Amino acid sequence: MDGVHDLGGMHGFGPVPVDDDGPGFHEPWEARVWALSGPVMRRTTIDRFRYSIERMAPAAYLTSSYFGRWLHAIETLAADPELLDRSPVTRPAPNLPPRSCRFATGERVRVRNAVTPGHTRVPRYLRRQTGTVRRVACVWPDPTRSAATGVYGEPVVHYTVAFAAADLFGPDTDHVVTADLTETDLEAE
Amino acid sequence: MSPDPSPAQRTESLERHLRDHGVLADGEVDADLARAESADGNAPSPALGARVVARAWTDPTFRARLLDDAVAALADLRPLTVPVAVLEDTPTLHHVIVCTLCSCYPSELLGPPPAWYKSFEYRSRVVREPRAVLAEFGTEVPEGMELDVHDSTAEQRYLVLPLRPTGTDGWDEQRLAGLVTRNVLIGTAWPRPAT
Numbered sequence: 001m002d003g004v005h006d007l008g009g010m011h012g013f014g015p016v017p018v019d020d021d022g023p024g025f026h027e028p029w030e031a032r033v034w035a036l037s038g039p040v041m042r043r044t045t046i047d048r049f050r051y052s053i054e055r056m057a058p059a060a061y062l063t064s065s066y067f068g069r070w071l072h073a074i075e076t077l078a079a080d081p082e083l084l085d086r087s088p089v090t091r092p093a094p095n096l097p098p099r100s101c102r103f104a105t106g107e108r109v110r111v112r113n114a115v116t117p118g119h120t121r122v123p124r125y126l127r128r129q130t131g132t133v134r135r136v137a138c139v140w141p142d143p144t145r146s147a148a149t150g151v152y153g154e155p156v157v158h159y160t161v162a163f164a165a166a167d168l169f170g171p172d173t174d175h176v177v178t179a180d181l182t183e184t185d186l187e188a189e
Numbered sequence: 190m191s192p193d194p195s196p197a198q199r200t201e202s203l204e205r206h207l208r209d210h211g212v213l214a215d216g217e218v219d220a221d222l223a224r225a226e227s228a229d230g231n232a233p234s235p236a237l238g239a240r241v242v243a244r245a246w247t248d249p250t251f252r253a254r255l256l257d258d259a260v261a262a263l264a265d266l267r268p269l270t271v272p273v274a275v276l277e278d279t280p281t282l283h284h285v286i287v288c289t290l291c292s293c294y295p296s297e298l299l300g301p302p303p304a305w306y307k308s309f310e311y312r313s314r315v316v317r318e319p320r321a322v323l324a325e326f327g328t329e330v331p332e333g334m335e336l337d338v339h340d341s342t343a344e345q346r347y348l349v350l351p352l353r354p355t356g357t358d359g360w361d362e363q364r365l366a367g368l369v370t371r372n373v374l375i376g377t378a379w380p381r382p383a384t
Contacts (some may be wrong), residue, residue: 008289008340018326018377020255024304034301035221036204039212046344049293066197066292066307073317075203084210094272095260107222123289126197126317137344138272158343160274166339169317175336180343186276 004058009125030067047147051119052076077097098140108189119147131163148166233300235371243365246353272345284345285376293341349376356383
């Protein structure tokens with residue numbers, strides 16, 4: 001979804017608060033939200049949790065504290081009676097090998113312009129951009145589906161794709177940005 | 190009309206709601222908070238990440254395994270439930286990690302992320318102007334050094350394996366680990382120089 005959470009490359013934010021080095025519990029309730037999130041998160045997917053945050057009203061997102069956003073998400077998830085009745089969901093193994101890969105290392109690929117009101121892990125600044133496949137990143141369930149269903153489905157291949165920052169952000173840059181994208185987010189150039 | 194409940198009041202209601210539905214046991218939140226404070230030596234922390242780096246600097250076999258399959262290489266030290274990849278710095282290439290969409294971080298190794306990592310400022314800016322952002326940390330990236338910024342857009346989490354500082358020949362793992370701070374493992378700082 002085109003949400004305010006999709007911050008990559010946005011102008012207008014100031015200096016990084018480099019000295020704000022702690023976990024960010026500014027008030028006791030924030031630590032409690034962190035602790036009570038575990039039992040709720042175990043009954044759903046991390047993607048559904050993220051999607052709950054992404055759907056906050058933009059002004060509320062920007063003015064809530066980090067754990068204020070968590071509180072909103074856990075409240076949203078905990079309002080679903082089906083989730084409360086559910087047993088903990090099964091997670092896939094973290095280092096599954098790929099069974100087959102559509103794209104090879106070194107191949108040029110374009111990011112699809114997969115606009116959706118649902119959850120996506122394709123940042124706006126990468127849509128329609130062309131990059132180079134570096135390697136298989138991981139084999140993990142599709143985040144759009146995991147957010148929609150609240151359970152982890154069939155794992156799919158994710159690729160680490162490298163993009164020239166000059167293509168993304170203009171000629172004054174000389175670095176590289178990589179992102180991990182699913183096979184269905186990509187098409188051959 | 191009564192005013193909107195405060196976050197603290199909302200948290201209390203939420204705890205009650207979860208207890209009523211059997212999702213949360215009595216005292217579970219307090220027990221979890223106490224456990225987080227009394228973490229053992231292998232618990233996720235920047236120190237654990239520093240140990241991994243120091244071991245990679247001194248043990249070539251471990252280093253090769255770590256770069257090839259970090260989840261398998263770290264299984265004895267810390268069982269991981271998410272994919273993890275280790276990014277190797279070279280004399281001409283430096284890595285830095287971010288999550289522009291939320292705050293994905295290698296928490297299973299390093300513990301909770303620092304507040305700055307979760308800030309809108311870091312998330313929005315480091316993909317566009319990493320040299321300027323690193324300079325705010327006091328970290329100058331030499332001219333000609335390539336910079337790779339890794340946006341953690343999937344479940345895979347990243348950890349930076351920095352260059353071993355010169356002047357550390359013969360140092361043991363513990364002493365080497367003392368050169369590695371949390372920001373080094375994220376890529377916003379260099380290891381401390383040998384003294």
